[in-house]
Amino acid sequence: MEIINIYAIVFGSILLSLAFIKALYYVSPWKNVLAIFISKHLTYPYIIHRHHFCGPWTRASVFLHLCYYASNLTCLLFAVSSVSDIARRAGVLSLINMVFLFVAPSLSFLADILGISLQMCRRIHRSTAWISIFLLAIHIFGILIAEKNTLSFQDAPNLHALIAGSAAATIVLLCFPIFRRLAYECFLKFHEALAALYLYAVWRHLPPNQLLALYCVYACVGAFTSTLCLQIATFVYRNGLFMSKGYPRAYIRCGIIPANADKTKDVENAVIVRVALPRPMKLDAGQYINLWMPTVGIFSWAQTHPFMVISWSTETQSSLDLFIKPRKGLSAALYERALKAPEGSVSFATFITGLHGISQPIDQYQTVLLLVNGPGIAAALSYVRKLIRGYNTSFSRTRRIHLVWELKTLGLAAAAEEFLDSLLEEDTFADGYIFTTSIYVESGKVFEVGNHNRGSVYQGHPDYDEIIRAEVLGDFPNSKTNSKAEHERMTVADGFIDSEKNGKGQGWKMLVMVSLPGKQRDRVQSIVREYLQDGVAMTELEFQPD
Template sequence: MHLLSIYALSFASAVIVLFIWTIWRLIDRSTRTAIVLFIRKRLLYALVMRRLRTSSDISVLAGLNLLLFGAANVTACTLWVPNPAEIAKRCGTLFIINVIPLYLGGRTNYIADRIFRLQLNEYALLHRWIGRICVVQGLVHGFLNAATSRASIVETILLSLVVALGCLSFLHLRRYMYEVFLKTHLLFALALAVVLWFHVRRSSTRASVCLGVASAAWLLQHVIWLIRLIHQTPGSRSTPIDLGPGQYIYITLPRLSLHTLGLIQSHPYVIAWIDGQDIIILVERNKGFSNAIFALPTVTTHSAMVDGPYGRVQSLGQYDKVLLLASGIGVAAHLLHIRHLLEAHKDKSVRVRRVALTWFLETPEQERWADKFLERLRDIDSSNTYGRQIFVLKKCIPGAVEYQSQDLRYSITPTILDLSAEIDGEAGVEGGNTAVLVCGNPHFENAVRKGVRSSKRDIHLFMTGFRPEESEAGKAARGRYC
């Protein structure tokens, strides 16, 4: 009966997909464009939940996918169930199956990034929600079995570990004890794998195979990580790394103070600039790891382990106009993009005719972070070969004097930044398609999303792979843009 049901559901799904594809082919091009625009603005760009610290944005489309995944698991656990023992058995089986991708790790890795092409926030979102579903299934399996039979020591330990991992997943605990969360989560996850082996080794061959696959995935991921780390860690010889705009690397500083356990801490930072053999990153001082970096003595050189690069190289060369929006430290994600577009424009290898950067500074002091890089970008675009400058820079600085340069491509404004007007204005400067790339704190990114969605123009919105968290300065500056 179950096999027939699975076949019927699969066959019906295939028929529905084929029907939708047939209807799509019959629709004229203008209607298709309108449908695609509606889907982008209502499903991709609209959010169900805006990210907070250590969490991810959930778009309408991502929310629907998560809802579908959760519904599929609930259906698989409860459909045509004769008794509670069957529910416990199914929950245990699905727990073992769902736990496989979790052991790829909670942070971006080679398999998730290069094979599955998942961005940092996408992978983190999947990891968290699959983990939550596993916790629920593990608890249902454990409590139902405990209600019908006496639990062994192994089963008690296993249930305790699942409860502990579930408690650690709460957002507020992760937010205020992030470094502690990383270390304890790793220890509990490894302990869970060990105890699971004792739990399933004699009871189920299928579960043993699934757990073996999970262990193999964890081992493979760490072997690849170790090989790349040894190959790319700076030493006596220079190590070539292929880098592109929008990518990020994980930095480990083994010599951080003992209580911060620097050797096992690895944090992502976007690549802001490449100067010969030097990789430059911009770090904003916050709590935790970044605060420990600023506490290091500046008179000596500190060794670091570099893992990466990760993230897609976002190609914006097929657009006529590119608007880059940044708040605070988010400008670091745009510098290489602008450099790449300007150099490619000189080589006539892209169609871009205008590149504009609007940088919202949360405090006046942030202007110093990227000034020398912005000056170099203006130098790259100093040629008069094309009869005009394509790089336009606008800074929004609190308390500054309004300023407009003579070449009309560099300005400072102290007024409230209207992001909707900024986006619509850039899109309407001249003909052609427009891409908007944004990197900033969650509140700023959400305002950009609203600006793109409210525009009547067909604007393509892109988010950078690495997105900064909101600092105290960012919270204080919320009222200066809309």
């Protein structure tokens, strides 16, 4: 490239950057209007609803996917002269897209680097993988058509191409839910091993003159090695491997099932874990850690599991509390060990990775509505504590917190009673409160949870439409200080709303945080869409009980 061309590109980029910054200055007064318009017409409505093998896809996600696929197809088909050119270009494009798949050893760590949620990182990983496989298939079939008379698998490059194609096909086959759900830990390790085999076979397949393709392979190896070293360094630092205080230790016990519970029903219980840390750490609400407990079972040395941290403090913490519903694998093993322990609790040496996850900005919302199902309570408790502490210290704008918890039985609520009670005890600023709970029980005996009158227990399923409508209208008569008039007085005094300027409902900034099964999340999103102009927003917590 000539020096004049370089100068023209740099000069043009500077001019475009200045124009873009100036455009942002003019657009900024309209950012709320644009955000509501984009949310109402692009990011909230679905084109394809949730199904067993695909979805849900919003208008925004479909548009972005189409742009992504169209750009790849344009690069693939622009100014090509033969099938052989298409095949070779498809192979290079497949490798370029595949660089993202090898950037980090774990998606949690990659999500932290990019500053996005784990769910979003998984979606990007999945989309990138599918386009890479699609381009790889074009490359393979194009080569078979163009070189069908001269292709021989006795040559080493072609043999490694066959190995790479077989590894990619096996990866695609094992990604179907029927195989993935049989043994997820085995699937994950096999998936990683096949990916490594694929990359090695591609490297051996490429001729020396394919510099761009080789650079992509080297970029994969270099990025993976760099992030792996960074993750190892973080692991060593977090676990204090070279400190005299020893390793982290997990103290495990079962939740307490009350005597008035219905023993004829399957009563849910929980595992309560406290991880003592050799090195205190500072974490924010909504974050999680990965636990590695190699001595729990025979195969536990090969497993790491993510768990939400329910404890939160403005200071560094020397221990982390976890609330876990036993399912399969490690959580079931921990429950059995704690249940059989003669003293009611048991401890194991453990190691952690993290902290992972992004914390949602919640302090600017006047009302926070948390809709959770079953073990989703673990993703909500740290947010509730942060909001209460912020209200007590005048660092938060929140004036009402409503936790709606749907359960199969009240056993899980009884196991979490100590954590809910501690939140309610802390929420007593100025002889009032901002935190209230509503628990809905699908089956089993209904009884009061805790020794307070700050919540309600109902039989049946929550009506999310009615709950959200009531919160938007300010219809919460059971609150001691948060009548609608008091709410308006407090928010106007804080400079949040101006009814004459903003119009009806514009001051009621409300955030709906959800940790629900997929179809319920979709339902809540469609409800929130109707209240976007009233200042209502929705966000998904890091843990979803799917």
